[in-house]
Amino acid sequence: MAAYIANMMVLLGIAIILASSLDLMVGYAGIFSVAHAVFYGVGAYTAAHVALGYTHSFLIATLAAMAVSGAVSFILAVPVLRVREEYFVVASIGFQIVASTIFTSWNSVTGGMGGLTGVPTARLLGWQMASPVDYMILTALCVAFVLTVIALLVHSPFGRALKAFRDDETAAIALGKDPLVLRVAATTLSGALAAIAGSIYAFYIAFVNPESFTLDYSVLLLAMVIIGGAGSMAGPIIGAVFITLFPALLTFMNIPSQIIGPVQQIIYGGAIVLLMVFWPDGIASVWKLMRGRRSPRATAAARALPSDRAG
Amino acid sequence: MIVLQLFIQGLAVGSLYALAAVGFALIYATTRTFHFAHGGTMLLCAYAFYQTTAAWHWPVALGLLAALAVAVAFGVGVDRFVYQPMRRTEASFLTIFAASFGLLIVATNVVALIFGSSFYTLSSPLSRGFLLGPVLISRANLLSAACAIVLIVLLQWFIRKTRTGVVLRAMMDDPALVRLFGLGDRRYSAAAFLIGSALMVPTAVLMTYTSGLQPSMGAVITLVAIAGAIVGGIGNLWGAALGGLLLGVAENVGVWQLSSSWKPAITFGVLLLFLMVKPAGLLATRSRRS
Numbered sequence: 001m002a003a004y005i006a007n008m009m010v011l012l013g014i015a016i017i018l019a020s021s022l023d024l025m026v027g028y029a030g031i032f033s034v035a036h037a038v039f040y041g042v043g044a045y046t047a048a049h050v051a052l053g054y055t056h057s058f059l060i061a062t063l064a065a066m067a068v069s070g071a072v073s074f075i076l077a078v079p080v081l082r083v084r085e086e087y088f089v090v091a092s093i094g095f096q097i098v099a100s101t102i103f104t105s106w107n108s109v110t111g112g113m114g115g116l117t118g119v120p121t122a123r124l125l126g127w128q129m130a131s132p133v134d135y136m137i138l139t140a141l142c143v144a145f146v147l148t149v150i151a152l153l154v155h156s157p158f159g160r161a162l163k164a165f166r167d168d169e170t171a172a173i174a175l176g177k178d179p180l181v182l183r184v185a186a187t188t189l190s191g192a193l194a195a196i197a198g199s200i201y202a203f204y205i206a207f208v209n210p211e212s213f214t215l216d217y218s219v220l221l222l223a224m225v226i227i228g229g230a231g232s233m234a235g236p237i238i239g240a241v242f243i244t245l246f247p248a249l250l251t252f253m254n255i256p257s258q259i260i261g262p263v264q265q266i267i268y269g270g271a272i273v274l275l276m277v278f279w280p281d282g283i284a285s286v287w288k289l290m291r292g293r294r295s296p297r298a299t300a301a302a303r304a305l306p307s308d309r310a311g
Numbered sequence: 312m313i314v315l316q317l318f319i320q321g322l323a324v325g326s327l328y329a330l331a332a333v334g335f336a337l338i339y340a341t342t343r344t345f346h347f348a349h350g351g352t353m354l355l356c357a358y359a360f361y362q363t364t365a366a367w368h369w370p371v372a373l374g375l376l377a378a379l380a381v382a383v384a385f386g387v388g389v390d391r392f393v394y395q396p397m398r399r400t401e402a403s404f405l406t407i408f409a410a411s412f413g414l415l416i417v418a419t420n421v422v423a424l425i426f427g428s429s430f431y432t433l434s435s436p437l438s439r440g441f442l443l444g445p446v447l448i449s450r451a452n453l454l455s456a457a458c459a460i461v462l463i464v465l466l467q468w469f470i471r472k473t474r475t476g477v478v479l480r481a482m483m484d485d486p487a488l489v490r491l492f493g494l495g496d497r498r499y500s501a502a503a504f505l506i507g508s509a510l511m512v513p514t515a516v517l518m519t520y521t522s523g524l525q526p527s528m529g530a531v532i533t534l535v536a537i538a539g540a541i542v543g544g545i546g547n548l549w550g551a552a553l554g555g556l557l558l559g560v561a562e563n564v565g566v567w568q569l570s571s572s573w574k575p576a577i578t579f580g581v582l583l584l585f586l587m588v589k590p591a592g593l594l595a596t597r598s599r600r601s
Contacts, residue, residue, distance in 0.1 A: 032405055079587045086345055086404060090537050091586050094579025097534075101576040215530075219416070226409050258427075262420040269416030276410035277396055280403075 006132035010204055012244045013139035014197045017146045019224040019236035021193035024150060026222070027231030028159060029186035030166035035076070035092040036221045038099040039191040041213030042069040043198025045109070048116045048208045058122040058129075058138070058203060065195040073191025077184045096215050103210035115209025122203035135204045142196050149193065151233060162186055166231075223268050227275060229282025238283050243268065312445045317563045323452035324521075325559020326459035327514040331532055332539030332555035333463060333548055334507035340483040340546040341503040344394050345404065347411035350533030351418030352508045356382040357515035357524055358422055361431055379512050386508025387501050389414060395497065415529060423526040432523040451521050458513035463552050466506065470548075475502050483546060531575065538582040544592025553593055557581070 018040055025031045043065035050061040076095055083091070103110050110116070122129045122138065129135055153159050164172040165179050173179065202208050220243060228239025246267075250260055275282060331353065338346045359381040364374035393414065397407050440449035470476035478499050481488055514532070518524075539558050543550030558578050565577040585592065 026405075030405070032408060079583075083586050083590045086408070087541060087586055087590065089345075089408060090534070090541060091583060093534060094538070094582050097579050098576045098583075101573055105570075105572065219412075222409075222412075223416075259424055262424040265420040266417050266424070269413040269420065272413030273393060273410050273417065276402070276406050276413065277393060280406045 003132045006136040008245075008248065009136045010132065010139045010200070012240065013136075013143045014201055015221075015224065015240040015244045016143050016237050017197040017200075018194055018221050019228070019240040020146060020150055020233075021190045021197075022221050023225050023230055023232075023236040024153070024186055024190040024193070026225050027235065028154060028162045028166065029183050031183060031187065032089045032222070033092045033187075033190075034089065034215070034218045034222055035096040035099070036190075036194055037213040037215070037218040038096055039069045039073055039194035040198045040201070040217075041099070041103060041208075041210075042072050042191075043195025044202040044208045044212070045103075045116065045198075046195070047199035048119045048202040049109075051119050051122075051203065052116065056120050056123045058124040058199070061122075061203070062196055062199040065199045066192040069195035069198065070188045070192035074184065074188045076191075077187035082180060093215070096218050100210060100214055103213060110210070111208075113210065115207055116202075117207040119202050119206045119208070121206075129203070132204075135200070139200055139204075142200060146193050146196060147233070153189070154233075158182070158185070220268075223272060226272055227268070227282060229284030231281075232284045235282050235284035242283070314564065314567055316446045317567055318560060319446055319448060319452060321560035321563030322556065323449075323455040323559070324563060325556035326455040327517055327555075328535050328539055328559045329459050329552040329555030330462060330510045330514045331536035332543065332551040333466065334510040335536040336540040336543070336545065336548055336551035337466070337479075337510075338503050338507040339540065340548075341479050341486075342390075342394070342398070342482070342500045343486060344390070344398070344500075345408045345411060346394075346504075346507070347408060347533055347537075348389060348414035348418060349507070349511070349536050350529035350531065351415045352382050352385050352511045353515045353518075353532045354418055354422050354526065354529035355385050356508075356511055357519045357528075358426060360516050361433065361519055361524060365431075365433055375512065375516065378516060379509060382508045382511050382515070383505055385418070386504040386511075390500055390504040395500065398500075415533060419526050419529045422529070426526070428526055430523050430525050431519075433520050435520050437517075437520050451517060455513070455517050455521075458517070459552070462510060462513065463548075466510070466548065469506075475499065479503060534575075535578060538578055542582060542585045542592055544594045547592070547594045550592055550594035557593075 018036060022033065022036045025033050046065040046068040047061040050064045055061070076092075104113055106112075122135075124138065127134075129138060161172065161177050162182055164175070164177065165182060169179060201212070224239030224243050225236050226239070227242060228237065229235030247260070247264060250264060255263060279285060331349065335346060335349050338344060338349070356378045360374050360378040363369040363377045364371055369377070393410055394407065397410060437451040437454065438449055440447050440452065442448075470480050479502065482499060482503075518528070518532075535555070535558055539555035540551040541554070542557060543552065543554030545551075558581060561581050562574050562577050565573065569577070
């Protein structure tokens with residue numbers, strides 16, 4: 001039972017890291033990306049290569065993963081972020097599809113469909129991981145690190161400038177900020193942070209293959225951010241908890257296993273539609289409302305009006 | 312000669328993509344709704360056709376009517392109950408996109424729940440054809456091209472010569488103008504969704520015959536439609552048609568050198584290339600107020 005819970009906690013931690021780093025783009029920089037699983041995947045493959053070829057050190061493998069993944073997201077961001085937001089959404093889907101094809105086809109580097117197997121267990125500063133509980137502790141440390149970085153970023157001048165662009169691009173440009181530089185920086189950071197989750201995954205599961213980094217998973221990550229509430233610290237965490245633990249709940253409800261997948265997806269999709277129509281700021285805003293802060297409608301309207309560049 | 316055969320195949324598939332792209336472009340240009348669930352229309356329509364003709368043995372004409380009814384009901388219904396309320400509260404692009412995205416997930420999985428995720432095909436005399444020199448041209452190829460040409464020309468006539476069409480064209484140029492004249496965008500956005508969704512019927516039905524059906528096709532068609540509209544130059548209906556055609560050709564001719572698992576990657580290679588080199592698209596319309 002301890003192993004079962006620890007396993008679930010590791011997977012939940014990975015989801016929290018991914019959703020929170022994605023929210024840096026979606027919620028703060030105003031960039032909708034459906035390619036986050038790519039950065040997760042690049043991180044996992046890089047960490048696996050480092051672990052298989054050079055060292056068991058989690059720290060070194062993770063730093064390498066962050067560097068490579070950050071570089072890949074930088075390469076995506078520079079040409080594509082110059083175009084309009086609706087184009088970026090589509091370009092990111094395209095990028096995810098191209099990347100999935102590369103993951104499955106570039107046999108010499110990714111191992112093709114079979115993937116990379118036999119990743120050794122991780123070592124962190126002399127601490128040799130052995131059980132799921134060890135990995136649960138490691139994951140918790142990583143989650144704390146990622147959330148701290150994001151919290152610091154969001155409240156730094158960098159984070160405030162990002163939010164200024166999201167809310168009113170014209171005014172921010174008038175103040176002398178360069179949107180391209182800020183957005184590229186946010187995308188690169190987001191990719192690098194996602195690689196941490198990839199590194200944990202590679203060491204914990206001990207093998208990496210393309211099935212973990214598909215378009216479907218990118219969609220699920222975006223769903224976590226939207227359902228929880230973009231642009232808040234709590235939102236992506238709530239979304240990640242909801243979407244990770246929900247399937248476990250369904251298995252207790254005696255739903256036939258062959259229809260469980262579609263039923264889950266219908267519930268997620270339906271939740272997104274209903275939330276967007278009635279509560280565009282996600283579940284996190286409900287909690288804010290109960291604490292008597294700004295009403296979600298007002299927040300949504302304030303965000304929608306200036307950034308509504310249609311027409 | 313294999314290249315020529317692939318090129319013909321590409322033109323046929325591209326014609327069907329063109330219809331999807333034109334529908335998306337029409338909806339987007341008139342209502343500014345990024346209708347990501349457009350592929351959901353195709354999916355529901357195709358499965359409706361399959362269910363009525365293959366399982367219930369209705370005549371093809373009735374099956375087509377059922378497919379049309381389902382497509383239009385989904386498109387117009389979604390506009391009425393999801394997009395219009397959101398547009399009234401001035402929801403941002405990303406909010407509408409997310410909702411549309413959710414709709415596609417729901418449509419895909421409702422189909423998966425009812426029909427399972429296995430592959431369905433329909434047999435028909437459409438695959439037979441004739442040899443023109445060294446290449447085989449099937450009836451499905453001809454029918455695809457004919458549907459695309461007739462419907463796109465008809466649409467061009469419609470938006471130029473009818474009253475509703477002229478209003479739609481005005482909305483493409485400036486939605487604020489339409490509201491100013493007191494027309495109200497409800498009826499006309501319903502018209503845009505009706506036409507855009509109806510254009511999906513030939514794509515859905517002919518793809519059911521030629522490439523078979525699977526729930527994941529909805530997402531593929533959405534992406535192809537949007538990519539075609541962007542490559543063509545968003546807001547330009549001729550451009551969208553050309554963009555769809557180009558993607559179909561690129562995808563099929565690409566198979567000459569690459570394995571067919573690269574098909575979707577080719578589509579998006581073309582898209583990414585355009586975004587970097589010519590983001591305004593093939594037929595860039597005059598710049599709008601932004």
